[in-house]
Amino acid sequence: MFRRRPLLPLTALALALGVAPVPAHADVFTPGSAGLGDPYFPKSGNGGYDVAHYDLRLHFDPKTHDVSVTVVIKAKATQNLSRFDLDYSGPKIRHLEVNGAAAKYARHGQELVVTPRKGLPSGSEFTVEVAYSGRPHAIKDKALGLAGWVETKDGATVVSEPDGARSWLPSNDTPQDKATFTFTVTTRAGTTVLANGEPVNPGIVGVRHGWSTVKWEMRQPMATYLAMIAMGKFKVAEGRAAGVLNLTAYDPSVAKRSRHLHTDTRKAIEWESKVFGAYPFSSVGGIADKLDVGYALETQGRPVYDGGPDNLTVVHELAHQWFGDSVGLRSWKDIWLNEGFATYAEWLYEEQHGGPSAKSTFAKLYKSPKSFWKRKTGDPGRNDMFDYAPVYQRGAMTLHALRTKIGDSIFFDLLKEWTETNRHGTVITRDFIDLAEQKYGQDLDPFFDAWLYTAKKPAV
Numbered sequence: 467m468f469r470r471r472p473l474l475p476l477t478a479l480a481l482a483l484g485v486a487p488v489p490a491h492a493d494v495f496t497p498g499s500a501g502l503g504d505p506y507f508p509k510s511g512n513g514g515y516d517v518a519h520y521d522l523r524l525h526f527d528p529k530t531h532d533v534s535v536t537v538v539i540k541a542k543a544t545q546n547l548s549r550f551d552l553d554y555s556g557p558k559i560r561h562l563e564v565n566g567a568a569a570k571y572a573r574h575g576q577e578l579v580v581t582p583r584k585g586l587p588s589g590s591e592f593t594v595e596v597a598y599s600g601r602p603h604a605i606k607d608k609a610l611g612l613a614g615w616v617e618t619k620d621g622a623t624v625v626s627e628p629d630g631a632r633s634w635l636p637s638n639d640t641p642q643d644k645a646t647f648t649f650t651v652t653t654r655a656g657t658t659v660l661a662n663g664e665p666v667n668p669g670i671v672g673v674r675h676g677w678s679t680v681k682w683e684m685r686q687p688m689a690t691y692l693a694m695i696a697m698g699k700f701k702v703a704e705g706r707a708a709g710v711l712n713l714t715a716y717d718p719s720v721a722k723r724s725r726h727l728h729t730d731t732r733k734a735i736e737w738e739s740k741v742f743g744a745y746p747f748s749s750v751g752g753i754a755d756k757l758d759v760g761y762a763l764e765t766q767g768r769p770v771y772d773g774g775p776d777n778l779t780v781v782h783e784l785a786h787q788w789f790g791d792s793v794g795l796r797s798w799k800d801i802w803l804n805e806g807f808a809t810y811a812e813w814l815y816e817e818q819h820g821g822p823s824a825k826s827t828f829a830k831l832y833k834s835p836k837s838f839w840k841r842k843t844g845d846p847g848r849n850d851m852f853d854y855a856p857v858y859q860r861g862a863m864t865l866h867a868l869r870t871k872i873g874d875s876i877f878f879d880l881l882k883e884w885t886e887t888n889r890h891g892t893v894i895t896r897d898f899i900d901l902a903e904q905k906y907g908q909d910l911d912p913f914f915d916a917w918l919y920t921a922k923k924p925a926v
């Protein structure tokens with residue numbers, strides 16, 4: 467309404483003068499950008515809108531691995547949109563609607579270009595419904611390995627960091643745009659379905675002709691790469707930890723190394739809540755499956771482990787619930803804010819549970835050869851974003867060096883304030899430096915330059 471009012475006098479004037487009316491600027495509708503220009507993943511994410519919620523309906527047959535998905539995306543336009551993109555690299559689309567009317571779409575690489583019948587005014591809410599059927603395949607990246615929809619012997623499991631969500635979910639696939647999720651999953655009765663968040667009561671919505679439907683809900687905002695569904699044969703355990711539901715599960719084929727998962731999860735989250743501040747989600751857990759991707763992932767509220775995890779891996783993935791999940795990234799080059807912090811959580815856990823001190827772990831690594839220092843921790847490069855030495859270990863070393871410089875009391879305060887101020891938000895490295903400087907009361911730029919943005923061993 468407001469938008470159109472200025473047009474009327476203009477139109478009247480134009481008619482009086484006998485010329486064609488000039489559209490007011492506010493009524494110009496343009497395409498949303500095809501990416502957000504992330505230096506490592508320039509095509510990931512899209513411009514012009516903000517997603518609030520993904521409502522997913524998924525049908526899965528563990529015998530054939532066939533999948534049917536209908537996703538309803540609730541979003542809000544942030545500009546006048548003539549068209550917009552989703553990220554999507556999955557099976558053939560069956561139909562696509564915007565606000566309940568069929569819309570035109572085209573696929574160009576990972577971009578799904580959607581042209582609604584009518585432009586979407588800035589500030590307005592809209593829904594997109596996308597349906598597809600087929601067999602999704604994980605994104606295979608030469609440097610980073612597999613991410614996305616992973617088929618297993620008895621089902622499928624999703625682990626999507628950094629850009630695998632598009633393999634199965636048409637989405638705004640960027641950590642910048644968090645949204646809530648509901649998962650309604652139908653599969654053969656006897657196959658267990660797990661997802662982020664909590665099962666919606668009574669868990670099983672219905673059983674019909676050998677198929678059953680269950681519903682899960684993630685009520686806190688979540689980045690697409692942290693969305694998780696796991697389907698297959700699982701042994702499930704339920705309890706409480708840090709005041710919330712603790713729901714863990716393991717595939718019987720990895721039972722040997724998974725028996726401790728449930729209690730390790732509880733112990734880790736209870737210790738971490740003391741050190742990092744209140745646990746940010748309404749349930750916790752973990753899933754050990756046989757994936758063969760070679761890594762674990764901190765899927766929100768309920769990490770996924772490739773095989774039975776050791777205790778420190780559980781500590782690491784659960785530390786990500788604060789560092790990475792609740793306090794999310796805005797840019798992938800800041801990945802040390804996730805991995806450096808989660809690795810330092812392991813060092814702290816060892817230090818406080820009769821293991822080596824963080825100081826001794828630091829000292830050992832400080833003697834590493836030249837190759838250990840050859841990248842920038844604060845910008846390791848796309849292909850090395852998950853490399854252990856420059857990102858995980860040197861990220862943790864950066865935090866330990868900071869702790870040594872500013873003292874334990876300010877350092878541990880800083881960790882809590884960081885998770886509290888940025889709860890369910892997104893950050894860049896500068897935000898962390900600013901907060902550290904504010905608490906310390908002195909310039910820390912030379913310190914962080916040496917530790918994060920110099921490709922050589924810093925002096926201590």
Ligand code: ARG
Nearest residue numbers: 610611613627761762763852
């Ligand atoms: N964030 C995971 C961790 O906690 C690692 C994910 C690696 N992803 C990949 N595509 N290689 O260590």
Ligand code: ZN
Nearest residue numbers: 782804805808
């Ligand atoms: Zn990690």
